[in-house]
Amino acid sequence: SAVISQKPSRDICQRGTSLTIQCQVDSQVTMMFWYRQQPGQSLTLIATANQGSEATYESGFVIDKFPISRPNLTFSTLTVSNMSPEDSSIYLCSVEVFSGRTNEQFFGPGTRLTVL
Amino acid sequence: AQTVTQSQPEMSVQEAETVTLSCTYDTSESDYYLFWYKQPPSRQMILVIRQEAYKQQNATENRFSVNFQKAAKSFSLKISDSQLGDAAMYFCAYRTRYGGSQGNLIFGKGTKLSVKP
Numbered sequence: 281s282a283v284i285s286q287k288p289s290r291d292i293c294q295r296g297t298s299l300t301i302q303c304q305v306d307s308q309v310t311m312m313f314w315y316r317q318q319p320g321q322s323l324t325l326i327a328t329a330n331q332g333s334e335a336t337y338e339s340g341f342v343i344d345k346f347p348i349s350r351p352n353l354t355f356s357t358l359t360v361s362n363m364s365p366e367d368s369s370i371y372l373c374s375v376e377v378f379s380g381r382t383n384e385q386f387f388g389p390g391t392r393l394t395v396l
Numbered sequence: 397a398q399t400v401t402q403s404q405p406e407m408s409v410q411e412a413e414t415v416t417l418s419c420t421y422d423t424s425e426s427d428y429y430l431f432w433y434k435q436p437p438s439r440q441m442i443l444v445i446r447q448e449a450y451k452q453q454n455a456t457e458n459r460f461s462v463n464f465q466k467a468a469k470s471f472s473l474k475i476s477d478s479q480l481g482d483a484a485m486y487f488c489a490y491r492t493r494y495g496g497s498q499g500n501l502i503f504g505k506g507t508k509l510s511v512k513p
């Protein structure tokens with residue numbers, strides 16, 4: 281298994297500012313994922329972050345808006361840039377761990393972002 | 397592209413009773429994983445149960461079991477002896493068998509389960 285922490289747990293930000301969310305894992309992992317969960321909605325993948333390479337973004341998400349860093353195998357950051365109220369969501373970090381014959385994903389507690 | 401559909405936005409069950417949450421999915425792949433995740437108000441996503449598509453036997457974890465119908469692309473979750481702590485959003489999720497960036501989870505819209513005392 282993996283224990284994941286995220287900082288901050290929540291924040292209220294002003295329009296036009298940026299927020300960086302940190303994700304820390306208690307073990308080394310290759311694959312890290314960033315998801316967005318808009319109010320009352322399901323989770324949507326923003327990007328996949330591998331250590332040592334550029335993040336891979338899903339359709340509808342761009343690096344200028346959501347820059348990601350992955351400096352080592354236990355840490356990643358997601359920045360939400362030039363925020364607008366539409367960015368108000370929960371942002372979740374997830375890691376993939378080998379568990380027996382299969383891979384399993386574990387999630388952080390999420391960061392609740394409110395943009396005014 | 398794969399899709400996951402949960403047709404029940406909300407469900408309610410009496411404490412100690414049994415409830416079944418529905419999930420259907422669409423894929424052209426023959427080997428994949430299916431999951432049920434629970435998200436209580438604390439927001440923490442918790443893996444409830446996992447099913448590997450190549451296994452015919454339905455997965456079971458204590459009070460939680462699935463009815464996996466591969467041909468029908470159906471993956472329902474049965475919760476027996478429901479407890480107040482089972483109240484949460486339940487998400488059905490699909491994952492291709494292979495790793496890499498395609499290994500991300502594809503989620504349904506979720507079912508909000510209420511448990512009445």
